[in-house]
Amino acid sequence: MDTALLIAIFPQVLLDGLILGFMYALIALGYTMVYGVLEFINFAHSEIFVVGAFIGVEILLGLKGAGVLDSLPPFLVLILLLLAGMAASGLLAVTVERIAYRPLRGAPRLIPLISAIGVSFFLQDAIRLVESIWRNAFNLVYPSMDQLNIRFQLTETLDVSVKSLVVIAAALLMLWALHLLVNRTKVGKAIRAVAEDQATASLMGINVNRIISLTFLIGGAMGGAAGVLFGIQYSLINPYTGFIPGIKAFTAAVLGGIGNIPGAMMGGLVLGLLEAFSASYMSLLTGGAFGAEYKDIFAFSVLILILIFRPKGLLGEVVRERT
Amino acid sequence: MKHHSYWRLAVVALALAALVFPAAALAGEAKGTIKVASQSPLSGGQAALGEGIKLGTQLAVEQLKGAIEKLGFKVEYVPFDDQAKPDVGVANAKSILADKNILLVIGHLNSGVAIPSSEVYKDDKLAMISPANTNPMITDRKLPNVNRVCGRDDVQGAVGAEFAKGLKIKSAYVIHDKTTYGQGVAEFFRDDSKKLGIEVVGFEGTEEKSNFDPIITPIKAKNPSLIYFGGIYDQMAPFFRQTREKGVKSTFLAPDGADSSDLTKIAGKAAVGMYYTTTAGPVALYPKAKTFADDYRAKFGKSPEPYAAESYDATAVGLKAIEAAIKGAGGKMPAREAVGSAIRKTKSEGITGSIEFDEKGDRKKAGYFVLQVYSEDPGKWGDNKLVKRLEIAPPPVKK
Numbered sequence: 271m272d273t274a275l276l277i278a279i280f281p282q283v284l285l286d287g288l289i290l291g292f293m294y295a296l297i298a299l300g301y302t303m304v305y306g307v308l309e310f311i312n313f314a315h316s317e318i319f320v321v322g323a324f325i326g327v328e329i330l331l332g333l334k335g336a337g338v339l340d341s342l343p344p345f346l347v348l349i350l351l352l353l354a355g356m357a358a359s360g361l362l363a364v365t366v367e368r369i370a371y372r373p374l375r376g377a378p379r380l381i382p383l384i385s386a387i388g389v390s391f392f393l394q395d396a397i398r399l400v401e402s403i404w405r406n407a408f409n410l411v412y413p414s415m416d417q418l419n420i421r422f423q424l425t426e427t428l429d430v431s432v433k434s435l436v437v438i439a440a441a442l443l444m445l446w447a448l449h450l451l452v453n454r455t456k457v458g459k460a461i462r463a464v465a466e467d468q469a470t471a472s473l474m475g476i477n478v479n480r481i482i483s484l485t486f487l488i489g490g491a492m493g494g495a496a497g498v499l500f501g502i503q504y505s506l507i508n509p510y511t512g513f514i515p516g517i518k519a520f521t522a523a524v525l526g527g528i529g530n531i532p533g534a535m536m537g538g539l540v541l542g543l544l545e546a547f548s549a550s551y552m553s554l555l556t557g558g559a560f561g562a563e564y565k566d567i568f569a570f571s572v573l574i575l576i577l578i579f580r581p582k583g584l585l586g587e588v589v590r591e592r593t
Numbered sequence: 594m595k596h597h598s599y600w601r602l603a604v605v606a607l608a609l610a611a612l613v614f615p616a617a618a619l620a621g622e623a624k625g626t627i628k629v630a631s632q633s634p635l636s637g638g639q640a641a642l643g644e645g646i647k648l649g650t651q652l653a654v655e656q657l658k659g660a661i662e663k664l665g666f667k668v669e670y671v672p673f674d675d676q677a678k679p680d681v682g683v684a685n686a687k688s689i690l691a692d693k694n695i696l697l698v699i700g701h702l703n704s705g706v707a708i709p710s711s712e713v714y715k716d717d718k719l720a721m722i723s724p725a726n727t728n729p730m731i732t733d734r735k736l737p738n739v740n741r742v743c744g745r746d747d748v749q750g751a752v753g754a755e756f757a758k759g760l761k762i763k764s765a766y767v768i769h770d771k772t773t774y775g776q777g778v779a780e781f782f783r784d785d786s787k788k789l790g791i792e793v794v795g796f797e798g799t800e801e802k803s804n805f806d807p808i809i810t811p812i813k814a815k816n817p818s819l820i821y822f823g824g825i826y827d828q829m830a831p832f833f834r835q836t837r838e839k840g841v842k843s844t845f846l847a848p849d850g851a852d853s854s855d856l857t858k859i860a861g862k863a864a865v866g867m868y869y870t871t872t873a874g875p876v877a878l879y880p881k882a883k884t885f886a887d888d889y890r891a892k893f894g895k896s897p898e899p900y901a902a903e904s905y906d907a908t909a910v911g912l913k914a915i916e917a918a919i920k921g922a923g924g925k926m927p928a929r930e931a932v933g934s935a936i937r938k939t940k941s942e943g944i945t946g947s948i949e950f951d952e953k954g955d956r957k958k959a960g961y962f963v964l965q966v967y968s969e970d971p972g973k974w975g976d977n978k979l980v981k982r983l984e985i986a987p988p989p990v991k992k
Contacts, residue, residue: 279814286806409638409827411859419838427814429840504803506831506859508638511803549807553797562808563771563798 276554281428283550284543289434289503291542292441296496297519298526298534299448300363300489306465306529307485308371310379313386316516317393318363318490322355322497323507324397327410329354334413344417348436351498359494363486372479398509409508412501437499444495445535448488452531461485465529518545525573527586536584544569624665625926627915629654629908630689632682632700632710635674638802638827641855643702645898646724647672650699652889653908660916664924668912671695675706682706686713696720696918696932697911699904703825704728704746705773711739718930722911724903727849727872728777732954732987738933740950742907742943743900744872744959746774748985749848750781752961753870754789756981757819757846764792766817766843768808768832770824771798778848779823791819802828805835813841825850830859837863849873852899852964854974862969868980873899874945874962875975878982882944896975906943914939955987 297319304312329351333339339347370389374382401407418433452458463471464481472478500515501507518541526537548568553561580586631650634643651670658668673689675682682701689695690713698714698721701707707726714721715736723731723741727749731741757765765786769779776798783793794815799808809832812820820836820843822829833845845867852871857864876882882902889897914935918927921935940949949957963981967973 275811275814279810282810282813283807286810290804290806408636408640409855409859411861414838414861421840431838500803504805504831505834506803506827546807550810553795554811558796561797561799563800565807 272554276551278427279550281425283546285428285430285434286550287543287546288539289437289542290546291539292438293496293500293503293515293538294519294522294542295535295538296441296444296492296499297515298523298538299445299531300493301520301523302526302528302531302534303461303485303489305523306531307461307468307482308382309529310371310382311386311520312363312366312371312486312489313383313516313520314366314370314389314393315363315489315493316512316519317390317397318359318366319493319497319500319516319519320397320507320509320512321362321393322359322494323501323511324401324410324497325355325358325494326351326498326501327412327507330413331410339413339415344415347415348418348502351502352440352495355494355498356491357494359497360487360491363490363493364483367483367486372482394509394512401509409506412505412507414505418502433502437503440495440499444492448492448531451488457481457484521570521573525576525583527583530583530585533583533585540584541569541573544572624667626667626669626694627661627926628669628671628692628695629697629699629911630671630673630695631904632673632675632685632689632698632706633702634677635672637676639677639702639825641853642725642825642898642900643674643677645901646700646702646904648889648893649724649897649901649904650908652885652892653905653912656888657909657912661912661919664916664919666919666926669694673700675701675703675710677703677706679706679709682710683713686710690714690717690719696915696927696929697722697908699724699907699911701726702900703772703774704731704777707731708734708773711736714738718933720911720914720929720933720936722907722936724907725849725873725900726774728774730773730777735953737937738930740936740954740956742903742910742945742948742956742959743849744961744985745955745987746778746848747781747988748959748961749870749872750778750783751785752963752981752983752985753782753821753846753848754785754791756868756870756963757786757791757821758789760819760844762791762819762844764794764815764817765819765821766795766812766815767793767797767821767823769796769798769822770828771800772824775824775850777823779821782821782823782848803831805832806839808832809836809839809841812836812843813839816841817843819844819846822847823850826853826856827859830856830864833867834860834863844868846870849899854896854898854971857966857969857974858971864966865969867966869964869966871899871962871964872959873903874960874982875899875964875977875979876902877975878962878979879944879946881942885944896972902944906945906948909943910936910939910941910948913941951987953987958984958986960984 300315370385371382421429421431423429460476460481468478522537522541523534526533549562549565633646654670661668673685702725704726718738720738727746729745729747767779767783769775794817847869849871851869876886918931918935937950961983965978967977
């Protein structure tokens with residue numbers, strides 16, 4: 271075992287883990303916010319995330335096809351992509367709620383869950399259908415923007431690219447904005463009230479349906495932004511890309527205490543770091559006996575341990591104030 | 594209103610056909626229909642290569658079925674989509690087996706799918722000729738019905754290792770995709786590299802498709818002079834791209850799973866200059882392949898993917914064997930087993946050279962090639978530079 275090597279790569283792995291963690295956190299918000307107000311898992315959220323990624327790549331390819339991509343400032347393009355991805359995913363989430371979940375509002379808990387799984391399959395294949403007719407392609411690639419690939423060499427073993435910084439900055443900004451929205455505004459108060467008790471909230475003059483739609487809009491928009499950032503960071507997407515990050519983000523939401531917004535952020539970061547560290551260190555520590563392919567087993571073992579000792583997640587108790 | 598007239602036309606044509614052709618239809622029924630099936634991924638991330646196998650087979654059936662039709666049989670082609678998944682391949686294999694008119698299977702793309710599927714074909718001794726499966730276990734099981742026109746991974750791994758040695762590579766980091774094919778060829782490369790004195794500083798499997806950061810970080814720290822990826826282009830392309838983006842300057846080497854224009858479509862300029870070994874030579878290399886490539890382009894509107902020419906050859910051998918088996922059966926529908934043994938006896942000149950199988954179904958002399966990616970434009974995949982060309986006989990089976 272090469273201790274010097276282990277120490278040398280530590281900061282880089284930490285950074286990789288943070289980037290992945292912020293991505294999970296953004297997606298996890300969609301799960302946790304919907305759970306908070308409706309107590310149901312929106313399994314279609316992984317596809318809402320992927321739709322953001324596809325809108326991003328379509329706009330980029332469109333700009334590239336028109337020959338204007340290289341002449342536009344990359345940050346302007348980025349903001350455009352993020353806004354478009356957020357709008358598309360947010361509206362899609364609202365539509366899905368209106369069509370597939372609202373009619374089932376009074377039904378037993380499992381019914382909307384099955385409906386959500388159905389929507390998830392439907393969206394996967396709808397994306398596949400559209401892309402195969404539109405571009406005759408399965409895998410789509412984000413065209414690279416050179417300014418985003420510039421790397422800063424911080425130390426001998428640590429460097430960071432502009433796009434990684436963008437991912438972190440965008441994620442922080444959105445998490446902060448969401449925090450303000452939920453805790454400092456009237457709308458946020460309404461969301462919290464609906465999460466607490468729908469019947470009472472409606473008696474206080476809150477339009478519950480509108481607040482639920484709004485929750486889907488915000489959660490979907492966060493997912494769409496994560497989709498665009500995912501595409502920019504890892505470049506290759508296909509209609510089934512969303513499944514694994516979706517499951518991981520759901521895990522992150524549970525880890526942090528589902529229904530709890532700061533919990534989702536924290537759960538995302540913890541899971542991202544666990545995954546990055548186990549993937550990078552496992553084979554170095556075990557002399558190749560356990561390789562990077564065991565990262566998920568390790569990460570999920572830790573998850574099980576945490577849930578054994580804290581069944582409601584890391585920050586779970588805070589939200590469980592209901593009586 | 595046009596639809597109306599089309600419909601009417603179709604109905605009239607059908608009625609006419611029924612009047613004029615009953616005799617012919619009866620004659621065809623007396624002798625029967627012979628079907629050729631193909632199995633390859635037609636949907637999903639590896640569809641580019643899988644479709645090449647389908648189209649190569651289709652072209653061969655259409656161009657070469659005349660000889661069998663003269664003997665009084667109808668010849669049909671049925672493509673199957675194995676989705677690069679073993680369970681789907683086996684399910685397809687069962688329905689193929691149930692259709693008694695199918696006498697030949699061309700496929701698969703993935704060794705991990707071909708091996709379990711061929712165990713199904715074996716039950717009724719249905720002949721399979723593989724255009725692309727390079728894992729040694731395909732033929733080392735010595736099934737009488739399984740053959741391949743491509744090379745083997747134990748040789749391919751060694752060719753790669755020797756080539757790396759020739760580049761004066763000191764250290765190599767080996768990644769694979771955990772499939773029968775990818776891990777298999779990566780292990781051969783690793784073992785042969787060690788024998789040649791190349792230090793293997795890492796050996797890692799991953800099923801990850803998008804985020805390779807945590808794998809790249811240790812590679813970067815160890816700074817190997819070469820990275821070998823045993824896998825298929827849809828996974829290695831984003832890996833190579835992210836590796837270059839992270840500033841790793843190592844030489845890239847990969848086996849024939851890299852051999853698709855989709856590699857540069859995904860990896861872009863990160864793939865330029867990388868090497869890959871393959872058992873499917875570029876079509877431009879074979880003098881006889883020009884007509885094939887022209888016909889392919891004229892019919893399907895795109896250049897043949899790697900292994901399309903091999904599929905054409907595999908189908909040609911199979912059709913020839915079916916013809917021989919019909920004659921052997923006195924002009925009647927031959928048994929599946931007879932087609933299998935006729936394939937082993939058939940010698941033919943294909944577009945990729947002469948084809949003859951040894952007693953376990955390996956091609957007696959298979960070609961191995963090392964190529965270098967020339968351009969980031971996927972349209973120029975066919976112009977990749979040939980660095981090395983070898984013809985090697987398969988190694989004897991280890992007991």
